[in-house]
Amino acid sequence: MQTIASRPKVVVTADGRGVVGHAGTRLLTDLADATGLTGGFGDALAVAGRRAGGHDPGRVALDVAVMIADGGRAIADLGVLRAQPELFGLVASDPTAWRALELIDAAALGRLRAARAAAREIAWAQLCETRGALPASTAAGRDVPGLVLDIDATIVITHSEKEHATPTWKRTFGYHPLACYLDNTREALAAILRPGRAGSNTASDHITVLDLALAQIPDPHRHGTDILVRTDAAGHTTAFLHHVRSLREHGLSTCFSVGVPITAPIRDAIGHATAWIDALDTDGEPRDGAQVVELTHLVAAHVLAGYPAGTRLIARRERPHPGAQLDLFDTIEGWRHQVIATDTPIGGGSIQYLEVRHRGHARVEDRIRCGKNTGFGRFPSRVFAINAAWLELALTGQDLLAWTQHLLLDGELARAEPHRLRYQVLHVAARITHGARRTFLRIHASWPWATELATAFARLAALPRPAT
Template sequence: MQTTLSRPKLVVTADGRGVAGRAGTRLLADLADTTGLTSGFGDALAVAGRRSGGHDPGRVALDLALTIADGGRAITDLGVLRAQPELFGPVASDSTGWRALELIDAAALGRLRAARAAAREVAWAQLCETRGGLPASTAGGRDVPGLVLDIDATIVITHSEKEHASPTWKKSFGYYPLLCFLDNTREALAALLRPGRAGSNTAADHITVLDMALTQIPDAHRHGTDILVRTDAAGHTTAFLHHIRDLREHGLSTYFSVGVPITAPIRDGLVHASAWIDALDTDGELRDGAQVVELTHLVTGHVLAGYPAGTRLIARRERPHPGAQLDLFDTVEGWRHQVIATDTPVGAGSIQYLEVRHRAHARVEDRIRCAKATGLGRFPSRLFAINAAWLELALTGCDLLTWTQHLLLDGELARAEPRRMRYQLLHVAARITRGARRIHLRIHATWPWASELATAFARLDALPRPAT
């Protein structure tokens, strides 16, 4: 009879050979090669006379992105890849990693972004050919047409003095980057590193991040496709909303859905609203205790005077849950109110659908949380420029993880968060053997996800390659 109170006795030595500890991470490295990301980074950082120890700066930057995707939190974590040359080839030293980041000035950062965009175009083409197209964003139990971009900011606390780190509005200290994610695929399209004191309602920063995100979308998907831009109330500036509208003059079909602060005129409209109807839940069913109403014609004319033509206001109210933060108006009314502004025209969806579509913006919090577990949560340098480069590599690491899931995985692993992917797939031990002039990576047959990893490598080999 076996008992769970005992374990087999071990004799531990440090003389093992032919064992790899990051078999799944090699999958990310090969995917970077297949999409052209590795060569693109090489071209982006090809600076004459700046190779160090024979290492290509672009390859060093790509290895740093792999380290971040693998869960690394510092440049010294390159040592995990460097210790496995049979799996990852020659990997630069920590000091060479630092020098590669120092090469990435504003111009080089732009070239890295262009390399990411080119690799994304390949990855999306492969996805369309092998999986039939991009996944749709969903809300209220139905697909949202086109692409959905979610913009939000987050505080990253720094525990030491760093250039441009400053007190934040939450009375912490650090940076306040602004990020944009594609809800359809969970990709991290763009980010702007900002001081901690940066304003939440800074229209210029929102415009910059949106424009950077749009350049990451391949032309075939950027033009002729509806693009919905969602933000919370921080994106509620008329300059930003007009910019989204003005993009239509450049051939883009852009729309917005943003949170709205509840001002006195809007409160007056809420008081006089009577045509409340039941709100929808995320699965499309009616949500008990929540209602929505069109507020556009219940507010005074000057409230929407500065907005793009056709802007609509939609309000939601629900009974507050215990611990909900309420203002005095909500306390008196007994409801918790929220208002959104959108330029989606009448006839393109009920107000119930438009409201639940906006509430799906909350998923960006999950994207940010996962990004903080993939490089965004800790910046390595005292210098702002190096930290901005690290942020771009963190976005690259996030993309490699999501491309791997969409192109190579199925089921729960295709939806898993980064920590689970690492635990079950990336950090898998395997034995390396040689035979018939080939290197074999042998995953233990009893590992629960061995077949999924082997299938992913097979799918990687079968991916269509771009014509050269």
């Protein structure tokens, strides 16, 4: 019989001293200081004569954002930070945090967004100085020039009555936020909280989110840099596409790549297409059983009449995998079809490249899944304005995680999803000791990621700071 080693027996007491948990989360608070985010939030919420229980409302909001990044799902989770003042300083009580969130009206929300943009400019400058450049989005095994913005919506189910929570098109109940992520860095640039009944293809909402996202991009990168805007078929409205095109009049080099519903004229064009060529995988190799073709010259003239000039249609067909849901047209043809519209001109890449470039938009689903695990999968209040503020702080928490990974970490940790990052780095325990007028945070030498964590703190201390 095999002998199973038993765990060592332990005696549990509640009298330990000098031990702290969530030691790696200190990276987030200090990075907020290093990028000017803490001070920016303080200025944004510095309402004359209004302080939340003696606490600076901006600092309270920042602590909530850090708590969300750390995996907190409710205001009560601030207790984890509050219980460790030797590591996180004085953290507001739950009632004080609620009062601070109540101060965030529409005007304050705008100031918080401006503070995030200012901190992002510093973070990007630090990234360019320490790592050489911003990361590039990739498609077909090559870098996509410039910046790639992905817009998508998601359903957040609520299990209690909340202001503006309504039935959704999926026959659930809750909210329907619309968000924009930067594919290059995984940053959560912008999002708006919408009632559950909000339409998937509401052009005005897409325009609002895009404009908020562009306002988050520092001027040196917003002007003179190619900006690709990607959406699924929900973004396929001529009003939105014309807005993307109109941004060129303001000095932005924008173009779009959006999914297209397959209507009868498009099905007719697909039926007449003969110049199919092999599609590509994400690594740039031919994809077995998939083909692409340009439809621009095959569709009836009225189909493209409302689009911005130069819009092109590209179709992809692929043998369906078992269990794929097909419409009648796909069932008859024996292929699964997808169509995209883009205004990238001829010469901006082969149709194979443009099609696989658009398929990279699917990564936004991972961003949103991680976002729901970082704040906006659950809204804490019955009041819509507080939930909108919570959403903005959730975006802030996601940015702090992205900046931490790009500025301070390497290898797998720099690419890890939030759950793994918390489990291996942020939630580590450590001992606090004092000596030579300094405070030491001592991570156990046997922790597998102790060296990476110590290196991250060293890099944080060495980050260039903005001139004051």
